[in-house]
Amino acid sequence: MKAAKKNQPKDFKLETALKRLEQIVEKLESGEVEIDQALGLYQEGMELMGQAKASLNEVNFKIKKLTLTGQGEFKTEAMKLEEGPNEQ
Amino acid sequence: MPDDKQIILSVSQLNAQVRRVLESFIPRLWVKGEVSNMTAHSSGHLYFSLKDNGGQVRCVMFKAAAQSLLLLPQDGMQCLALADVTLYERAGQYQLNIQQLQIAGQGELALAFERLKNKLFQEGLFDPEHKRPIPKYPTAIGLVTSPTGAVLRDIIKVIKRRWPLCQLILNPVPVQGLGAGDKIAQAIEQFNRFGRVQFLIVGRGGGSAEDLWAFNEEAVARAIYESKLPVISAVGHEVDFTIADFVADLRAPTPSAAAELAVPDLAEVRSGLSDFGVRMKNALLWLASRYEQRLKAAGRSYGMMRLADLVEQKSQQLARTQKQLGAVMSWQVGLLKTRLDGLSLSLAALGPGSVLARGYSICRDQQGRVIKDSKTIKPEDSLTAEFSRGWAKTTVKETGR
Known part of the structure; x- marks a missing residue:
């Protein structure tokens, strides 16, 4: 969540961005837009694509364990997988 | 009157002796009978009688042994018990100390399953309208399963390969044995209070019907139903259906399949995104050429000026955008700019310059x-x-x- 923050709005949602991109592509492909509107859509699409690509580079895989503190609050801590026999 | 030679025992001594006799002369044995007068004490011990047409015997099942039960015995159930014969000295009554209790036939488990299933169905816990979609591009997923065992490793492996953009948060629980169901229910409820995951995967690997029983418990079903976070159930193998599967928002045939269903494939999402780029570009170029043709045909100065103006303006905007988007995008914007530059050149040929030359x-x-x-x-x-x-x-x- 660090490298890509620069050109990415805080509330960026991949799902929303992809939905909007789909709309933009369909609108452009329909041909029912004026050229200046088309350029606007293209530009919006390119910006969304840039943000989406950046968000896809945020490889951040982690496995954590949820624990409850004595005060009844939750915290997560990094966990190492216990190596064991491959039982079910 | 007894004579002096004879020993006089107190009641306690007598009972202790009888108890010794019973315990040392009768080996551990199997007894079958029908449960009656069943009482579950708060200490965790169970008290009941086993009876048949000819008689009955008092039984006690201590907590340690009772914990291995999936179902509490109920009056009327036919049971097979592994027991030690002993004497309850205070009452002077002989009784069985039950080590294992099998509810006779698989029938009882199946019956309990059907009863609960029908009850929850009537209450609407399986209603399709209550099922929520699983968020498509998760950044955090909650897992409710055993911390050891292959299931967790399988889920981690699949998600790490397909969608390494998310975190997995495990709330470890026992997945079999008496009490496992309550722990699973509690873990689901805790995740809802914790809140910082988008949905849950609840499950365990394959096993016998008894091993999977925790996922047939009412507490688990209700916790899944109450959960505000959508739940994917992943219990056992393809053929295993548990009550949890009926209530869950999505049922996965196996834990690995749950992981596949839970996340998209990053490579596919990336290529889908590139497709969008190509399609947008093609559509735009097509629109531009169509517009160009229309202009040529119309030859109207106003339109051409407007377009020339627009092309210039948009090239500038694109140059700015190009900077903002950085290197990743630059080739695409570059391509468009080249095309637009070409367009302004050809427009210039019949465009505003030539119009001006005509006196406008x-x-x-x-x-x-x-x-x-x-x-x-x-x-x-x-x-x-x-x-x-x-x-x-x-x-x-x-x-x-």
């Missing part, structure tokens, strides 16, 4: 905007008129239509 002129306001409508200007505005050669600053005297 372009008026711009102080911001450099081309005046297309007298409504946009008023007397005393300064305008710049551009001729084929040279320009003039002018002041508006009067406007009209």
